[in-house]
Amino acid sequence: MKRSIQFKRCLRQIENTFQLQVVIFVLTLLILFTTAKIILYPTLKHSIQQGYNDDYKNEILNNNISQLRNILIKGSVTNELPIKDIEKHPEKTYNIPSTIHIIWVWTEIPQKYIRNVLLMHEMNPHFSLYLWLDDSSFQNATLISWINRERLKTKNVDSLQLNNPELIYDAKKLKRKGVLSDLLRYEIVFSFGGIYMDIDTIALKAYPTDILRKSFVAYIGEPYNNLNNSFFGLP
Structure with a gap:
C-alpha cells in the first residue's frame, strides 16, 4: 500500500515537472516570436521594400534612357512609331561643320589639357x-x-554674341564654373555648328568623316548608362 502511494506521488511529480517544462517551452517560443516580429520583421520588410524600390527605380530609369535614346537616334519612342506631320529634310541639311570646339574658362589652362588639345x-x-x-x-x-x-585657333568667349546672356551672367555671378561651361558649349555650337568635346577627352584615333552626317550626342555606358553632353555635334 505504501509503495503504491509513493509510486503515485512520483508520477504526479513527473507529470507536474513535464507540464512545467511544456509551459516554459511555450513561453520561450512566444517570447522569441514576439522579439522576431518586433525587431527582425520591420528590418526584413524594409530590406525587401528597399530592394523592390531600387529595382523599380532602375527599371524606370533604364526605360526612360532607352526611350530618349530612340527619340534622338531613331526619331521615335519605338521602331514602329514614326513621327508624323513633320517635314523630312534632305540628308545634306544635316551636315555638321568639320570644326571641334573646346572650352576652358576662369583659370590658366593646365599643361596636361594643352597636350590633349x-x-x-x-x-x-x-x-x-x-x-x-x-x-x-x-x-x-x-x-x-x-x-x-x-587649323588650331584660340577664341575669347567674352566676344560671343550670346542668345541667353542672363544665364551666362548668373553663372558667372554665382561662380558656377561647371554651369558656365555647360551654357557656353551650347551657345558656341548653336552659333557656329560643329563638334563640342570636353578638354579632358583624350584622342585615341582620328574621327571618321561620316560622323558629320547627322547631329549626335554621346552615350556613356557602365556604370552610368546615360546620355552625356561631354561630346556632341550639331549642324
Whole structure:
C-alpha cells in the first residue's frame, strides 16, 4: 500500500515537472516570436521594400534612357512609331561643320589639357579646332601665341554674341564654373555648328568623316548608362 502511494506521488511529480517544462517551452517560443516580429520583421520588410524600390527605380530609369535614346537616334519612342506631320529634310541639311570646339574658362589652362588639345589637333587633320578661353585663361600669352597655328585657333568667349546672356551672367555671378561651361558649349555650337568635346577627352584615333552626317550626342555606358553632353555635334 505504501509503495503504491509513493509510486503515485512520483508520477504526479513527473507529470507536474513535464507540464512545467511544456509551459516554459511555450513561453520561450512566444517570447522569441514576439522579439522576431518586433525587431527582425520591420528590418526584413524594409530590406525587401528597399530592394523592390531600387529595382523599380532602375527599371524606370533604364526605360526612360532607352526611350530618349530612340527619340534622338531613331526619331521615335519605338521602331514602329514614326513621327508624323513633320517635314523630312534632305540628308545634306544635316551636315555638321568639320570644326571641334573646346572650352576652358576662369583659370590658366593646365599643361596636361594643352597636350590633349594638341593631340586632338594632330590626329584630326581634316578638322579645324577652336580653343575657347576667357580673359583669365588667356594669361599665358606666350603659350597662347604658340598654340595658334593652322587649323588650331584660340577664341575669347567674352566676344560671343550670346542668345541667353542672363544665364551666362548668373553663372558667372554665382561662380558656377561647371554651369558656365555647360551654357557656353551650347551657345558656341548653336552659333557656329560643329563638334563640342570636353578638354579632358583624350584622342585615341582620328574621327571618321561620316560622323558629320547627322547631329549626335554621346552615350556613356557602365556604370552610368546615360546620355552625356561631354561630346556632341550639331549642324
